[in-house]
Amino acid sequence: MTDKFQSLFDEIQLWAENAATAGWINSQDVQKLKETQEVQIEQLFKEHGHRPLIVAFFGGTGVGKSTLLNRLSGENIARVGVARPTSMEVTLYLHESFEKELLPDELPTQDTNIAYHAQENRRLVAWLDLPDFDSTEGHNKTLVQAWLPYIDWMIYVVSPDRYHDEMGWRYVQERAHRHAWLFVMNHWDEGKPEQIDDLRNRLMGAGFSKPVILRSVCTDGDYEDDFSQLEQTINNSIHEYGLSVLQELGLQAHIEDVAAQLQSFQKNIGDPERWQTLHTEWTTTTHKGLGTLSEQLVRNANTIHQNMRAQESTPALPFQKSTTAEELLTPSTLTKSTWSPRNQMRIEDLCTRLVNQIQSSGLPFQPLKNRLDALKTVAKETIELNLEEHLAVALTQPGTPLQRTLYRHSKSLTWALPLLAALWASFHLVAGFYSSTQGNKAFLGLDFAIHTVLLIGLAWLIPWLIHRKLKPSVADATKHGLSQGNAMGIAELKKQFKALWNDNAVERKNLEQEIKKMQEKLNDYQTSALEQLEGYVGKAG
Ligand SMILES: Nc1nc2c(ncn2[C@@H]2O[C@H](COP(=O)(O)OP(=O)(O)OP(=O)(O)O)[C@@H](O)[C@H]2O)c(=O)[nH]1
Ligand SMILES: [Mg+2]
Structure with a gap:
């Protein structure tokens, strides 16, 4: 299942990288996808032989998170106080036999305070004391955010007067299905039953079908509370669900993250x-x-x-070799x-x-x-x-084809007509000469010579002029070709x-x-x- 998911994730990553190269999505989005993988996949698929169950205490300042943690661990490991806020940093309490070097590298442990507890029956549990989101400074807020994906059980501690904190409530809504949750109404010595009902209704509105809400009193005095049930629930959760179910829950949350990213890619496209x-x-x-x-x-x-x-x-002179437009301009020029x-x-x-x-x-x-x-x-x-x-x-x-035919034929006329005229003149010359030798008529006179020259000249000039007129325009042909x-x-x-x-x-x-x-x-x-x-x-x- 996990291997299959890994290969699907690789496929999605590759798809995103290709889509970014083609410019369909931006590279920051691909980076975000990659970070999602790094945060979750490594945590889920690295060898987990030494991974403890991470149980976090989360809630407003002064609700008693650190006090409750001390009570659960049976010793005063966490600092509690009257000054608000008391816990300013994130503290991870590991079992004393646990070597902190064995924690997976990807856990944000560098900026986290590491301390130890000595509960034999909770060797597998690492408590995580989170400072209040509202009162904590920016750096710690980022650190809390960085831890969120690694938390298996979230114990949301509230007090009767602090169970509707805005910020805390937002986290409950956002992360309801991403961890297993337990709700503890601490300071129960100051609480009223209707407040539990009110909290239950609010949680049901946030998507919890049967929220587990336990009451606790962590102050001196004889008060009845659900502390033993709380301990039992935590013990049972270790035995019944172990890490595998919780990791599946983490996987499910991760699948949703990736699906949401795909959805946003789809929207961007x-x-x-x-x-x-x-x-x-x-x-x-x-x-x-x-x-x-x-x-x-x-x-x-x-x-x-x-x-x-x-x-x-x-106009070109009759015997001048004309430089036509086509000689000056070829199609390519x-x-x-x-x-x-x-x-x-x-x-x-x-x-x-x-x-x-x-x-x-x-x-x-x-x-x-x-x-x-x-x-x-x-x-x-x-x-x-x-x-x-x-x-x-x-x-x-x-x-046009007609123009081209006429042009061709008119060229022949420029030599055929003068030739005919010359033949005709020759015939008359010979006939005239013969008649004159017979004494019938005088030989042809000057008039004949002048008319013959004129006739031959006109027989050439007229076809030449027609031929010239009929020549298709290269300029027009060019215009036609260009258009x-x-x-x-x-x-x-x-x-x-x-x-x-x-x-x-x-x-x-x-x-x-x-x-x-x-x-x-x-x-x-x-x-x-x-x-x-x-x-x-x-x-x-
Ligand atoms: N009356 C009463 N007081 C409690 C109870 N639990 C804790 N306190 C007191 O409430 C104060 C605050 O407790 P902390 O455990 O420091 O509270 P916290 O939630 O860790 O607060 P931050 O570290 O500031 O986030 C301390 O003085 C505790 O003694 C309780 O159930 N009833
Ligand atoms: Mg504290």
Whole structure:
């Protein structure tokens, strides 16, 4: 059982460390979990051959804790007094045969006063005299707190006029099910039966179904009290329950501590409703941020387009080799000139805004921040890849298919038409020459020569001008490629932001599932100690 619990605890610890590395919970919480383990587990699972049963006296100052302890131990070991408070420190009374070095290291013994008792029948008992919580100074309060997890039996001593102390009562409520309790109404020589009834009702209200309340008088005089029953109860508890049941009780309390910590982890990781609200904000912010980035990209594309247009409209002379825009700008150089540092800044601003939104909601923001940090570095690449791809397509096939066909054919006309004109002129030249040799007609005159030259010139010039006009604009093709690439890049980024949120949500849900499973496993470790110690232990809550 304990080994199983230890391995479950290791599993929980490992889970918490991983969740902290991913940023879902903070490292202080993991440390707290670890401390819970150190306080309790060592105490419960270390070799306990020499561990005594720790019976503590707790209650307001002057109620007679030290006097009662002296009476139980049969000797005046504890200092009692009229000056209040008398016991200023924590004192542990061990049996004289007990070597204090054998106490487990984790007990807070350094600052504790160690003294000895000589009761043979209580060799296994170590009495712990605690100073009053209310009157004690800060350091002792911390020491009392440090001892609390190690106390097996808590004897809460009250007096008829001091049984409703605020501080003491708070401890009773908080720790009702963490120790076995005995309630002693000391100063009974000054008490009234209805005060016992009142105390019993209060204890039942605090979760004790059958609280054991014993009356005692520790002053000279002939008074009837339950002292022998008190002694008997303590003796019986050693024989009947021994350490094992009490340790189980401690284990149960420890399980509850760990379960409470898991519950707080679950709360920190966040409730679905708050995440849902955040998701709506996330979508709006992403949409807006990417919209601004898109506008910026469109502006950059327009500037490039205008510059290229200006270049294209500078007329090239017919036989001059034209330097076209595509020779100046390749898809990759164009792509590089569209992503400016300002665009990168916009992406970073967007990510910062998203992180701030989650942070201000109080939910764990680190896991999303880590994911956004990664996305920030690839945003440029995402846009550039899309631009390059669409630019490459647009630039290899500028214009519409019809425009491209007409352009190709018009080029053939620039040589075919002048050739036809030349052929026609040659035919007339030969025919004219023949006619003149037959004496029919005079040979072709100057007019023919001028008209022929004009005809051939026009047959070349007109198709050349048409061909030039039909040339698809590289600037327009670039603009088309850029706007398609930008649109696809922004769409891709949108998808990435969406996927990032979904991945985070999946991780969060998995963590919640794991917490649930660990909680179920913890629930399986219910011990029977609470039932066995009925009457001595209050119920939780
Ligand atoms: N009348 C009466 N006086 C008692 C009784 N028990 C103790 N006293 C006296 O009450 C005073 C306080 O007793 P302590 O034992 O010092 O009280 P304490 O609870 O240890 O107080 P702190 O050490 O200050 O926390 C002493 O003078 C005791 O003699 C009792 O049952 N009846
Ligand atoms: Mg005292």
